[in-house]
Amino acid sequence: xxxxxxxxxxxxxxxxxxxxxxxxxxxxxxxxxxxxxxxxxxxxxxxxxxxxxxxxxxxxxxxxxxxxxxxxxxxxxxxxxxxxxxxxxxxxxxxxxxxxxxxxxxxxxxxxxxxxxxxxxxxxxxxxxxxxxxxxxxxxxxxxxxxxxxxxxxxxxxxxxxxxxxxxxxxxxxxxxxxxxxxxxxxxxxxxxxxxxxxxxxxxxxxxxxxxxxxxxxxxxxxxxxxxxxxxxxxxxxxxxxxxxxxxxxxxxxxxxxxxxxxxxxxxxxxxxxxxxxxxxxxxxxxxxxxxxxxxxxxxxxxxxxxxxxxxxxxxxxxxxxxxxxxxxxxx
Amino acid sequence: xxxxxxxxxxxxxxxxxxxxxxxxxxxxxxxxxxxxxxxxxxxxxxxxxxxxxxxxxxxxxxxxxxxxxxxxxxxxxxxxxxxxxxxxxxxxxxxxxxxxxxxxxxxxxxxxxxxxxxxxxxxxxxxxxxxxxxxxxxxxxxxxxxxxxxxxxxxxxxxxxxxxxxxxxxxxxxxxxxxxxxxxxxxxxxxxxxxxxxxxxxxxxxxxxxxxxxxxxxxxxxxxxxxxxxxxxxxxxxxxxxxxxxxxxxxxxxxxxxxxxxxxxxxxxxxxxxxxxxxxxxxxxxxx
Amino acid sequence: xxxxxxxxxxxxxxxxxxxxxxxxxxxxxxxxxxxxxxxxxxxxxxxxxxxxxxxxxxxxxxxxxxxxxxxxxxxxxxxxxxxxxxxxxxxxxxxxxxxxxxxxxxxxxxxxxxxxxxxxxxxxxxxxxxxxxxxxxxxxxxxxxxxxxxxxxxxxxxxxxxxxxxxxxxxxxxxxxxxxxxxxxxxxxxxxxxxxxxxxxxxxxxxxxxxxxxxxxxxxxxxxxxxxxxxxxx
Numbered sequence: 001x002x003x004x005x006x007x008x009x010x011x012x013x014x015x016x017x018x019x020x021x022x023x024x025x026x027x028x029x030x031x032x033x034x035x036x037x038x039x040x041x042x043x044x045x046x047x048x049x050x051x052x053x054x055x056x057x058x059x060x061x062x063x064x065x066x067x068x069x070x071x072x073x074x075x076x077x078x079x080x081x082x083x084x085x086x087x088x089x090x091x092x093x094x095x096x097x098x099x100x101x102x103x104x105x106x107x108x109x110x111x112x113x114x115x116x117x118x119x120x121x122x123x124x125x126x127x128x129x130x131x132x133x134x135x136x137x138x139x140x141x142x143x144x145x146x147x148x149x150x151x152x153x154x155x156x157x158x159x160x161x162x163x164x165x166x167x168x169x170x171x172x173x174x175x176x177x178x179x180x181x182x183x184x185x186x187x188x189x190x191x192x193x194x195x196x197x198x199x200x201x202x203x204x205x206x207x208x209x210x211x212x213x214x215x216x217x218x219x220x221x222x223x224x225x226x227x228x229x230x231x232x233x234x235x236x237x238x239x240x241x242x243x244x245x246x247x248x249x250x251x252x253x254x255x256x257x258x259x260x261x262x263x264x265x266x267x268x269x270x271x272x273x274x275x276x277x278x279x280x281x282x283x284x285x286x287x288x289x290x291x292x293x294x295x296x297x298x299x300x301x302x303x304x305x306x307x308x309x310x311x312x313x314x315x316x317x318x319x320x321x322x323x324x325x326x327x328x329x330x331x332x
Numbered sequence: 333x334x335x336x337x338x339x340x341x342x343x344x345x346x347x348x349x350x351x352x353x354x355x356x357x358x359x360x361x362x363x364x365x366x367x368x369x370x371x372x373x374x375x376x377x378x379x380x381x382x383x384x385x386x387x388x389x390x391x392x393x394x395x396x397x398x399x400x401x402x403x404x405x406x407x408x409x410x411x412x413x414x415x416x417x418x419x420x421x422x423x424x425x426x427x428x429x430x431x432x433x434x435x436x437x438x439x440x441x442x443x444x445x446x447x448x449x450x451x452x453x454x455x456x457x458x459x460x461x462x463x464x465x466x467x468x469x470x471x472x473x474x475x476x477x478x479x480x481x482x483x484x485x486x487x488x489x490x491x492x493x494x495x496x497x498x499x500x501x502x503x504x505x506x507x508x509x510x511x512x513x514x515x516x517x518x519x520x521x522x523x524x525x526x527x528x529x530x531x532x533x534x535x536x537x538x539x540x541x542x543x544x545x546x547x548x549x550x551x552x553x554x555x556x557x558x559x560x561x562x563x564x565x566x567x568x569x570x571x572x573x574x575x576x577x578x579x580x581x582x583x584x585x586x587x588x589x590x591x592x593x594x595x596x597x598x599x600x601x602x603x604x605x606x607x608x609x610x611x612x613x614x615x616x617x618x619x620x
Numbered sequence: 621x622x623x624x625x626x627x628x629x630x631x632x633x634x635x636x637x638x639x640x641x642x643x644x645x646x647x648x649x650x651x652x653x654x655x656x657x658x659x660x661x662x663x664x665x666x667x668x669x670x671x672x673x674x675x676x677x678x679x680x681x682x683x684x685x686x687x688x689x690x691x692x693x694x695x696x697x698x699x700x701x702x703x704x705x706x707x708x709x710x711x712x713x714x715x716x717x718x719x720x721x722x723x724x725x726x727x728x729x730x731x732x733x734x735x736x737x738x739x740x741x742x743x744x745x746x747x748x749x750x751x752x753x754x755x756x757x758x759x760x761x762x763x764x765x766x767x768x769x770x771x772x773x774x775x776x777x778x779x780x781x782x783x784x785x786x787x788x789x790x791x792x793x794x795x796x797x798x799x800x801x802x803x804x805x806x807x808x809x810x811x812x813x814x815x816x817x818x819x820x821x822x823x824x825x826x827x828x829x830x831x832x833x834x835x836x837x838x839x840x841x842x843x844x845x846x847x848x849x850x851x852x853x854x
Contacts, residue, residue, distance in 0.1 A: 056428045103609040111427055112370050116559050117608050120601045123556045127601070131594035244552065248372075248435045255432055289447030289548075296440030303433045304421045496718065496727075503708045503719045510706040513668060515694035515723030515771060568710070 015168060019161040031160045033277055037270045038167035039228050042174040044254045044265035046221035049181055049214050051251070051259045054110070055101075058247045059118030060222050062125035063093045065242030067223025068230035069129060069136060075154070076145045077135070082155040086227040090220035096121075097219030098212060105208055119244060126242035141237030144230060155231045163232050170228055171266070174221065178262055181214065256302050258309025267311040272299075338589055341468040346585030347578060348474040351481035352539050354577035356554070357561035358488060358570060359532030363411075365505035365567045366525040369419060369430045373437035374533060375558050376551035377410045380441060381537025383546055386454050396456070400538035404531050411530020415522055438551065445548035453545035477539040484535045489570055491528070501525050505568050557584075557597070560604040566614020576615050580604070621646040621806055622667070622698075622775055627676030629666045636662040638830045640676070644775065649807040651817045651838065654827035660810040661703050663827065664779045667808070668700035669693035680775070695723050699773035703780045705764040709753030713744055716752050716763055720770030729772060737766040740799060758789040765800065776800070778809040782816070794820055818842040 014021075015034075023030055047060050070092055071085035080088075100121050104114055129136045136142060147154035150162075157163060230236050240246060249272070257268025275298065279291035306313055360374050371377075381403040388399035414437065422433050460472040492498040504511045504521045512518055540546075561580050565573030580600050587596025607615065622644040630636045636659040644650045652660055665671040667678065669690040678685040680696050690700075708716050717737060721730045738745040741762040747755060752763055761781055768776055781797065782790040794816050801807055801820075811817035818824060818838045826834040826841070834841065 051428065056431065058431070100605070107609045107612060109608055109612060112364075112431075113563065113608060113612065115427075115431060116370070116563055117605055119556060120560060120605050124598050124601045124605075127594040127598045131592055131598065244556065248432070248438070251428065252432055252435070255428055287447060288450070289443045289445070292443030293440055293447055296436050296438070296443055299436035299439065300418060300433055303425075303429050303436060304418070307422070307425045307429055499711065499715050500719060500722065503711055503715075506708045506710055507706050509670060509690075510702060510708065511719065511722075512670070512690040513694065513700045513702065513706075514719050514767070515691050515726070516719075517689075517691045 018168075019164055028160060031164050033273065035160070035163050035167045035232060037266075037273050038171040039225055039232065040250070040253065040273060041266040041269040042167075042171050042228070043222055043225035044250055044257070044269045045174045045178050046218045046225060047250050048254045048259040048265050049178065049218040049221075051254060053211060053214060055211065055215065056111075056115045056251070057118040057218075058115045058244065058251065059100075059120070059122035059125075060219075060250050061242040061244070061247040062118075062122040063097065063219040063222035064226040064229070064246060064250075065125050065129060065236075065238065066093050066096060067226030068236045068241050069142070070223075071227045072142055072144050072230050072236050073135065076142070081153045082227060082231055083153070086224060089223045089227055093223035094216035094220040097215050101212060101215040105211060119247070122243055122247050126238045129238040129242060136238075139238055141235055141240075144234040144236075146234070156234070167228060167232070170224075175262060175266075177217075177221070181217070182262070185210075252299055254309075256299070256306070256309055258311040258313070261309075261311050264309055264311040268309065271310065334590060337467045339586060341470070342585045342589040343582060344468060344470060345474070346582040348470075348478045349585060350574070350577040350581035351478035351485075352536050352543075353554075353558065353561055353581055354565075354574045355481045355484055355532055355539075356536045356558045357565055357573045357577055358485060359529040359536070360558055360562040361565060361567060361569075361573055362488075362501070362505075362525055362532070363529040364562060366501055366508075367415070367419060367423075367522050368508075369434070370559065371414065371437075371529075372431060372434040372555070372559075373414075373441055373551065374434075374529075375555040376438050376441040377407060377414070377530060377533045378537045378540065378554070379445065379546060379548070379550040380410065381407050381534045382541040382550065383445065383449060383454075385538050385541045386456055386546060389456050390454075396458070396538075396542070400535075403538040404534035407534020407537065408527040408531040411526040411528070411533070412523060414530070415526035419522070419526070420519070438555075442548050442551065449548070451547055451549075453547045455545040456541050458542055471543070473542050477543055481535070481539055484532065485570065485574070488528070488532065492570075497521075497524055501528075502568065557600070560601065564604060564607055564615050566616060569614055569616060572614045572616040579615070621648075621681060622808070623677070623679045624667070625677040625679075627666060627673045627678065629662060629671055629673045629676075631671070635674075636830050637666065637673075640827075640830075640832055642825055642832065644806060644808050646774070646806055647804070648823065649801050649809070649821040651821040651824040652808070652810045652827050653812075653814045653817065653824055654833075656812070657829075658827045659830040660827055661779055662830075664700060664702075664777050664808075664810055667693075668698060668777055670700075691723075694771055694773075695725070697772070697774035698777065699768035699771045699775070700777040701764045701768045701779060701781065703783065705760050707752045707755075707760055707763050707767065710751055712749050713752050713755070713763055714748040716767050717744070717770050720767035721772075723771060726771045730770070733770050733772060736803075737769050740769075740796070740803075741766050757785050758793065761785065761793055762796065765796070769800070769805075773805065775806045775808065778807060778811075780810060780812060782811060782813045790816060815842075 018034065019031060043060070043064065047057065050057055067089040070089035071082045074080040074085040074088065075082055100117065103109070104117060109117055130139050147156040150157045226241060229241070253268040253272045254265045255268070256271060257266065258264030276291070276295060279294055283291045356375065356378065360371060364370055384406050385399045385403045388394040388402060389396055418433050418437060422430050458473050463470045463472055492502055500511065500516055500521060501524065504516065504518065508518060511521070557580065561573065561576045564576035564580070583600040583603060584596040587599050624640055624642045627640045628635060628638055640663065652663060654660055662671060666673050669685065669688050669692065673686065680698060683696060685693055685696065708719065711719070717734055718730070721727050721733060726733065743759055744763060744766055747759065752760065755763060778797070781793055785793060790813060797807070798820060809817060809821065818841065821838045823836065824838050824841050825832050834844070
């Protein structure tokens with residue numbers, strides 16, 4: 001892995017220097033796209049924690065929306081700092097996740113059925129946001145009350161570079177968590193294989209608990225992603241932050257990149273965002289809907305022709321060796 | 333306090349709505365049961381059929397019944413196309429990929445419809461009376477739509493029970509491999525199923541366009557509800573699909589009058605989630 | 621009639637059958653016996669086309685079956701009664717039989733085939749309108765056999781027909797299989813109940829960990845010390 005490390009370090013250095021590299025008039029735009037990629041990669045990574053366990057959630061929009069709305073509402077109404085609001089959001093979200101995931105596990109709601117239950121949860125959250133329009137703004141959305149000046153406490157900054165570094169750190173933290181979970185999953189898989197029957201049964205119980213933990217972690221990280229997104233965009237809307245559309249986009253990006261590898265979600269997210277931006281720039285305001293049409297068409301083609309994801313397929317070719325990530329996927 | 337007559341009216345409207353929803357759920361259920369893939373974009377096919385009827389009737393002046401038949405034909409063709417172009421290549425893929433492929437179709441159809449027809453809402457207006465029954469106002473159009481969806485369901489029932497290929501479709505949904513051992517080419521059965529499921533979408537499209545306006549995001553409005561009724565009904569259970577459809581429509585319709593439209597849906601979806609835990613095999617099936 | 625030469629097959633990275641060579645003559649009844657997990661079911665699935673052989677030849681009446689899918693193999697006249705019966709539980713008994721005659725050639729002779737099946741298994745006629753899932757285990761096995769006969773096969777593959785049946789029923793079932801055989805069908809049967817099956821068949825193969833270990837006339841094989849100790853339990 002020596003050359004890999006070198007490339008990684010170099011890439012990180014470039015990312016760290018991103019805001020000071022000469023980019024002409026493009027800087028703001030490039031930073032904006034990169035921030036989006038970091039935040040959505042973080043969210044995609046959170047989704048993949050569950051996805052690789054066979055827990056295909058189509059309801060992560062619910063967690064995202066709950067996170068984003070919780071901080072925004074707490075800040076707007078009570079002036080509660082997003083730092084604390086974020087903690088509240090993550091806690092609320094992981095409770096919601098547990099309330100849904102525990103009975104799912106208990107009553108063996110798996111596969112397509114799990115996907116449909118989570119989809120329903122996503123819709124419930126989206127509709128609740130719309131229904132409570134008196135204080136959520138309904139389908140018109142809600143703007144974050146602007147802080148009079150840059151403030152760490154309010155998590156608001158006029159300079160995009162602050163958000164850039166913040167989201168870079170967030171993304172790296174996401175990767176670190178993903179890596180830690182991957183390692184402990186690999187260990188759990190080893191134990192399950194190594195032990196005898198009765199011990200395996202107790203490991204089975206252990207696996208259920210582990211799944212609950214993973215689900216709560218995945219949900220609360222997604223909520224944190226929602227917080228980051230809301231603080232950066234300073235506007236929340238039920239259709240962009242909850243519901244099927246956004247949930248599907250998250251899953252798309254992850255599957256496209258490959259959910260069994262550390263960088264898969266990032267690669268997929270970067271690609272879908274870059275693609276979306278490219279199509280948006282090409283078509284601009286002409287041919288409304290065309291950009292999304294091509295986007296949808298490409299997604300179908302990707303899914304058909306790259307079933308293991310881009311990064312996954314590439315790495316299969318390059319490495320070909322069973323890695324902890326693969327091993328852990330056997331736990332499902 | 334809400335006038336009981338409004339509640340009654342809402343209840344009747346709920347039943348009328350349930351006809352089309354049951355039809356959709358059955359079409360989806362058929363495909364899910366046989367091919368074992370949820371077409372996330374199923375209701376978006378309905379949306380395309382609604383546009384067809386709209387254009388044929390309002391622009392080209394076709395009689396409604398003929399446009400309805402065209403809608404059924406288009407639905408069947410779309411069903412075949414979806415199966416051949418999207419489902420066939422991913423039959424062996426992971427379930428998440430299967431969900432996503434039809435999810436991609438959802439994005440594609442929504443955006444392409446936006447591109448072609450803009451986000452304008454379009455309706456086919458029929459000069460049919462509103463009936464007044466004991467103080468309730470009932471739309472004659474909805475009554476007709478309900479009757480036709482019942483007929484279509486009976487047609488589907490006869491097809492699945494009385495025809496050879498229909499029986500084979502039910503057999504495949506019970507044991508795909510055993511049916512291959514009987515000499516049935518799975519791909520052929522899938523194609524027939526997808527065409528029939530698509531045709532159901534076509535029927536529903538024709539019935540919906542005379543009651544609601546169509547727009548590119550119509551599928552997003554009705555899609556989740558359809559999946560839920562499909563699952564609640566229980567695989568291959570036609571009576572179950574109808575009962576589930578009535579229950580969900582009533583919750584939405586009455587909830588909509590008593591609280592708000594959104595809360596009606598919220599309650600319906602929560603009921604769905606809870607029922608998935610209590611009765612995972614469907615409303616009418618006890619936990620086995 | 622059926623000949624396998626050097627067949628290797630498996631699932632993914634796992635190989636269940638190694639270099640299997642086997643032959644069934646027209647009118648014969650042949651058994652494949654062996655312990656759990658020896659690859660017996662895989663062998664049946666390879667012949668009926670549910671699992672593709674990786675290497676080797678499969679020839680049935682002079683036609684190669686290599687690369688044929690299950691629904692094509694049936695048309696050649698091979699009916700597979702799978703492990704666990706696999707009847708269609710929510711279809712009526714009559715509909716199960718109708719499905720058995722799915723392929724066009726069999727469908728033409730439907731009435732005649734059904735009359736024959738009902739003669740062999742009168743209980744199925746009585747239960748014609750009942751859902752197949754409501755039948756008893758023994759009746760379900762009869763239905764599975766009857767359904768296979770509906771395809772007008774020349775060779776019948778039976779995978780663990782006695783599985784899950786009470787000992788009394790096992791005896792009756794073997795009696796019925798004997799009668800099916802007397803109707804002129806060729807039979808290849810896989811069984812755990814070695815003692816019973818060796819009374820039924822002419823020849824037998826012993827399969828162990830995916831390889832054919834022994835082959836011989838049924839009577840001679842059941843005399844072998846090794847087989848007696850390991851499988852017949854005498």
